[in-house]
Amino acid sequence: MSPRxxxxxxREFLATVTRKGYLFTLVLMPAWIAFAFSMSSFPSLLGxxxxxxxxxxxxxVVDSAGVLGFRPGEADTMSxxxxxxxxxxxxxxxxxxxxxxxxxxxxxxxxxxxxxDEISGFLVVPADYMQSGRLEEYRRAGGLFGGSxxxxxxxxxxxxxxxxxxxxxxxxxxxxxxxxxxxxxxNRGGFKIYHREDELGLFLVPFGFAMLLFTTMFTxxxxxxxxxxxxxxxxxxxxxxxxxxxxxLMRGKLLGLGGAGLLMGLIWGAIGLQVIYAMAPVxxxxxxxxxxxxxxxxxxxxxxxAVALGLGSLVNSYQEATTISAILSFTAVLPMMLGLSFMADxxxxxPVARVLSMFPITAPISMAMRLSQGxxxxxxxxxxxxxxxxxxxxxxxxxxxxxxxxxLLYGKTWNLPEIMRWVRQG
Amino acid sequence: xSSVLVAESVRKSxxxxxxxxxxxLEVRRGEIFALLGPNGAGKTTFLRMxxxxxxxxAGKLEVLGAAPSTELKSRIGxxxxxxGLYRKQKVQPVLEYFGQLKGLTRAQARExxxxxxxxxxxxxxxxxxxxxxxxxxxxxxxxxxxxxxHPELLVLDEPFSGxxxxxxxxxxEVIEDERKSGATVILCTHQIAKVEQFCDRACVxxxxxxxxxxxxxxxxxxxxxxxxxxxxxxxxxxxPGVASVARETVEENHGSQALPVQRVVLQPGYSANEFLAAxxxxxxxxxxxxxxxxxxxxxxxxxxxxxGESVRDLxxxxxxxELLAQAKGA
Numbered sequence: 001m002s003p004r005x006x007x008x009x010x011r012e013f014l015a016t017v018t019r020k021g022y023l024f025t026l027v028l029m030p031a032w033i034a035f036a037f038s039m040s041s042f043p044s045l046l047g048x049x050x051x052x053x054x055x056x057x058x059x060x061v062v063d064s065a066g067v068l069g070f071r072p073g074e075a076d077t078m079s080x081x082x083x084x085x086x087x088x089x090x091x092x093x094x095x096x097x098x099x100x101x102x103x104x105x106x107x108x109x110x111x112x113x114x115x116x117d118e119i120s121g122f123l124v125v126p127a128d129y130m131q132s133g134r135l136e137e138y139r140r141a142g143g144l145f146g147g148s149x150x151x152x153x154x155x156x157x158x159x160x161x162x163x164x165x166x167x168x169x170x171x172x173x174x175x176x177x178x179x180x181x182x183x184x185x186x187n188r189g190g191f192k193i194y195h196r197e198d199e200l201g202l203f204l205v206p207f208g209f210a211m212l213l214f215t216t217m218f219t220x221x222x223x224x225x226x227x228x229x230x231x232x233x234x235x236x237x238x239x240x241x242x243x244x245x246x247x248x249l250m251r252g253k254l255l256g257l258g259g260a261g262l263l264m265g266l267i268w269g270a271i272g273l274q275v276i277y278a279m280a281p282v283x284x285x286x287x288x289x290x291x292x293x294x295x296x297x298x299x300x301x302x303x304x305x306a307v308a309l310g311l312g313s314l315v316n317s318y319q320e321a322t323t324i325s326a327i328l329s330f331t332a333v334l335p336m337m338l339g340l341s342f343m344a345d346x347x348x349x350x351p352v353a354r355v356l357s358m359f360p361i362t363a364p365i366s367m368a369m370r371l372s373q374g375x376x377x378x379x380x381x382x383x384x385x386x387x388x389x390x391x392x393x394x395x396x397x398x399x400x401x402x403x404x405x406x407x408l409l410y411g412k413t414w415n416l417p418e419i420m421r422w423v424r425q426g
Numbered sequence: 427x428s429s430v431l432v433a434e435s436v437r438k439s440x441x442x443x444x445x446x447x448x449x450x451l452e453v454r455r456g457e458i459f460a461l462l463g464p465n466g467a468g469k470t471t472f473l474r475m476x477x478x479x480x481x482x483x484a485g486k487l488e489v490l491g492a493a494p495s496t497e498l499k500s501r502i503g504x505x506x507x508x509x510g511l512y513r514k515q516k517v518q519p520v521l522e523y524f525g526q527l528k529g530l531t532r533a534q535a536r537e538x539x540x541x542x543x544x545x546x547x548x549x550x551x552x553x554x555x556x557x558x559x560x561x562x563x564x565x566x567x568x569x570x571x572x573x574x575x576h577p578e579l580l581v582l583d584e585p586f587s588g589x590x591x592x593x594x595x596x597x598x599e600v601i602e603d604e605r606k607s608g609a610t611v612i613l614c615t616h617q618i619a620k621v622e623q624f625c626d627r628a629c630v631x632x633x634x635x636x637x638x639x640x641x642x643x644x645x646x647x648x649x650x651x652x653x654x655x656x657x658x659x660x661x662x663x664x665x666p667g668v669a670s671v672a673r674e675t676v677e678e679n680h681g682s683q684a685l686p687v688q689r690v691v692l693q694p695g696y697s698a699n700e701f702l703a704a705x706x707x708x709x710x711x712x713x714x715x716x717x718x719x720x721x722x723x724x725x726x727x728x729x730x731x732x733x734g735e736s737v738r739d740l741x742x743x744x745x746x747x748e749l750l751a752q753a754k755g756a
């Protein structure tokens with residue numbers, strides 16, 4: 001590697017990592033993911049809050065069927081059963097907001113109380129309830145998350161239907177029978193406890209790995225393409241080529257921008273690992289996976305970077321480069337989405353995922369997802385890396401040939417036969 | 427005198443179009459050499475081959491004693507006609523980058539950049555973004571970039587375009603300084619008057635071929651007729667050896683009548699000394715005597731037009747394009 005290559009690499013690296021766009025991506029992407037994640041879990045967070053200390057609210061009941069066992073003027077605390085369960089579980093369960101149900105003799109009286117804001121809503125149990133199972137709830141629309149604060153009608157009705165016929169503890173269990181713990185086969189032929197959160201982890205961790213690889217590779221490749229477009233547009237290339245060879249320029253750009261992508265990946269990776277460590281250490285990938293991800297990044301970037309360089313030498317302006325960059329990213333994100341849907345089914349051993357991880361264009365993303373799920377045979381990793389390296393080498397050679405010829409061609413429209421001719425000339 | 431660049435039957439084609447057609451020429455160490463020709467004559471292609479940006483299809487090319495190669499690039503400075511800089515970046519780091527690409531260490535590049543910016547009157551713009559500079563200033567930044575590596579061979583393609591008269595003079599001084607410090611200069615320009623003023627030798631390319639080549643004075647002498655311009659009232663037609671006399675219009679000079687200008691062509695075999703001796707014997711005063719000197723541009727036009735091409739149109743087109751480019755840049 002010539003000293004000039006290092007000079008170019010250093011310049012490209014520094015010019016990229018000080019770009020506003022790079023810094024924005026570096027900071028905003030984790031912030032955006034954190035925001036999206038918190039938004040998606042917002043309703044469950046609301047539902048999971050301890051509302052036991054909030055002031056009680058009142059709701060009305062019109063029992064036309066007479067099955068709830070209400071006496072005139074009686075008021076019933078709807079959360080009683082949940083409070084019993086919480087007490088029996090040693091206070092671990094979250095206490096719901098205290099809701100007191102009041103009996104109203106008719107729809108009109110309940111409606112009047114609702115309009116006077118004496119109750120936040122009311123339930124009508126029609127006369128044919130036992131036959132039809134039909135219930136009518138009247139309340140104000142609650143907006144996006146309104147459902148999470150609705151009174152626990154079903155649980156409460158179960159309790160009221162059983163009434164004094166069974167002991168309160170049984171009523172509580174009927175109302176909340178509990179969740180079974182799930183056990184799944186482990187690697188040693190036994191079973192391990194399967195946590196509900198595992199489902200989220202099995203989706204999020206491979207997706208996170210794939211996103212990390214995709215974003216870092218394509219951010220760098222995109223900058224490579226745009227930088228070349230800028231240089232072609234500003235006609236600086238001839239000055240540069242009087243000092244360096246096209247190959248030195250190409251290698252320097254690949255190194256510099258690859259380094260910028262790697263830095264982004266390392267920072268995001270470190271943040272991601274910290275988050276996983278803090279929230280679900282069981283999903284922490286082993287060091288060998290991280291090493292393999294590094295190789296997939298390097299080889300993947302060489303492949304996509306070479307494509308970007310070849311295409312970049314053909315464009316005439318920054319705008320053209322941006323368009324091609326977007327197309328390049330889109331073609332790579334498609335396999336990622338495909339891979340996700342396939343892997344949700346059978347995990348790392350899904351046949352489609354295995355094929356995608358062998359095909360060089362989709363290999364880095366697919367394998368990143370498979371590796372995070374573990375149990376990928378070593379020979380598949382070796383073949384996948386070998387094919388990726390071979391494809392990278394071939395594309396790099398072809399791109400170098402186009403790069404040498406097309407770099408100083410301005411305003412020229414190109415087509416496939418012409419590119420093939422340049423490949424031969426270069 | 428050793429050669430810095432030697433081309434022997436160098437040829438380069440793009441598909442069916444021959445851009446450089448069996449060009450042979452030599453650029454000697456320490457001289458300022460003009461490479462001339464209208465747009466599309468093959469100058470840039472030839473220079474790109476000399477700079478190892480393009481490879482010739484045929485012929486032999488030697489630069490600084492060897493075939494063009496990557497190793498030689500650090501010894502050559504180049505100001506391309508297609509100018510370009512990193513517009514979003516500051517002047518100082520861009521020049522330091524160019525210096526490092528020419529093989530200077532970071533410290534050397536910084537020191538040289540500071541010196542050059544001061545030399546070209548750009549010191550206070552060192553921390554400005556290039557895009558904020560005027561076209562003329564950007565041009566000077568590019569010139570700094572071309573000479574930052576202390577080149578042995580300096581190739582300047584249209585270095586004067588976009589510069590005002592003051593900066594043109596400054597650039598002339600810089601080129602002269604480079605020559606004095608041992609650099610050989612190849613100058614491509616449409617301003618042929620500059621060639622007469624500056625260059626030792628010249629080559630004119632037209633449609634990829636050499637149509638004129640040699641020392642500038644020698645070219646002018648060999649293409650100028652054996653004619654002399656004499657300012658006197660005496661009748662010169664009767665002097666021995668005079669073949670013909672053309673009398674020019676008498677000019678008014680500060681109210682007094684100036685002496686008429688007469689263009690005299692001598693008969694074959696008569697020398698300038700004999701004619702000068704005859705002038706000395708005249709009773710009328712002779713105010714001036716000189717050999718007629720055709721402008722290089724005129725020679726260029728005549729030589730190329732002899733191939734059936736209207737070079738005046740081509741030159742006019744070149745100038746128009748240059749003016750348009752300047753207007754766009756301004």
